[in-house]
Amino acid sequence: MTPELAGRTAIVTGASRGIGFATARALHSSGANVVLTARTEEAARSAAAEIGPGALGMGAHATDDAAARACVDRTIETFGSLDILVNNAGTNPAFGPLLAQEHGRFTKTVDVNLWAPIRWTSLAVDAWMGANGGSVVNTASVGGLTPTPGMGVYNLTKAALIHLTRQLASELAPRVRVNAVAPGVVRTKLSETLWHESEDQVATGVALRRIGEPADVAQAIVFLASDRAGWITGETLLIDGGQLLGSGVPGSAPSNTGNAT
Structure with a gap:
């Protein structure tokens, strides 16, 4: 059988570890060429080497406009298309009460979590997707759907990303x-x-009794990027193991633990 994403090319930002790396690997396993970005060239290349042929690593901080443009251009030059963009890079330097945050941490969180997806999407659309079509998947968070202690700035950016x-x-x-x-x-x-x-305590507040693994999210991203989701757009898929449902024990409340992807 031909892999469902054969002949397509994806960029995954923030892909040297965690959800980003798992997503790049899952896209590659589904047949796509993948370009992995990270803050440093070394981290990006190392992650790409771990995936193998058809994977390219590029150093590109999410908010570096010139690096983002260079990444998009090189992707198309190398693989001939840019069909999938996964805006995964994120940060959370502003932990604590919302009203106690200082401006520098606030703007850094907004720039990485919100402005970067706008800019990378703009570049992808201008360079390829606007004329040829494509799929964009953003990594938001359950924190964008519910308040959680200490995560106010992060949650604001994820709510805005939704x-x-x-x-x-x-x-x-x-x-x-x-x-x-x-x-x-x-x-x-x-x-x-x-x-x-x-971990055990956090897991007891989740209906499926475990915290998530990066691959849990990666497989959902592959689905949304693929033709299987060809009539889905504008949606946010909650992948929390039932965290917002709570533990499933009668009388229990939903977990109030936040998330930083």
Whole structure:
């Protein structure tokens, strides 16, 4: 059988580890060429080498406009198309009460989590997708759907990213589909403080009794990027193991643990 994404090319931002790396690997396993970006060239190339032929690593900080443009251009030059963009890069330097945050951390979070997806999507559309079609998937968060302690700035950006997904889906239809995933607590470096020392306790607040793995999210992203989701746009797929449902025990409340993807 021909892999469902054979002949297509994807860029995944923030792909040297965690959800981004798992997504790049899953897209590649489905037949796509993949370009992995990371803050450093070394990290991006190392991740691409781990995936193998058909994977290219490029150093490109999510908010570096020149690096993003160079990445898009090289992707098309190397593989001949840019069919899938996964805006996965994210950050959360502004932990704590919302009103206690300082402007620098606030703007950094907004720039990486919200402006970067806008800019990368703009470049992809101008260079290829506007004329040839494509699929964009944004990595949002369950935190964009519910308040959580200490995660106010991060959650604001993810809530905005969910709305941005719908806005772009409307503006870019019918050639380009735009969707998002909203993961719950996933076993990644960025979210480590949320689960590392209390994984069992966190898992008891999730209906499926475990925290997520990067591959759980990656497979959903592959689905949204593929033709199987060809009539889906503007949607955000919640992937939280039932975190917002709670543990499933009668009388239990939904988990109030946030997420940083």
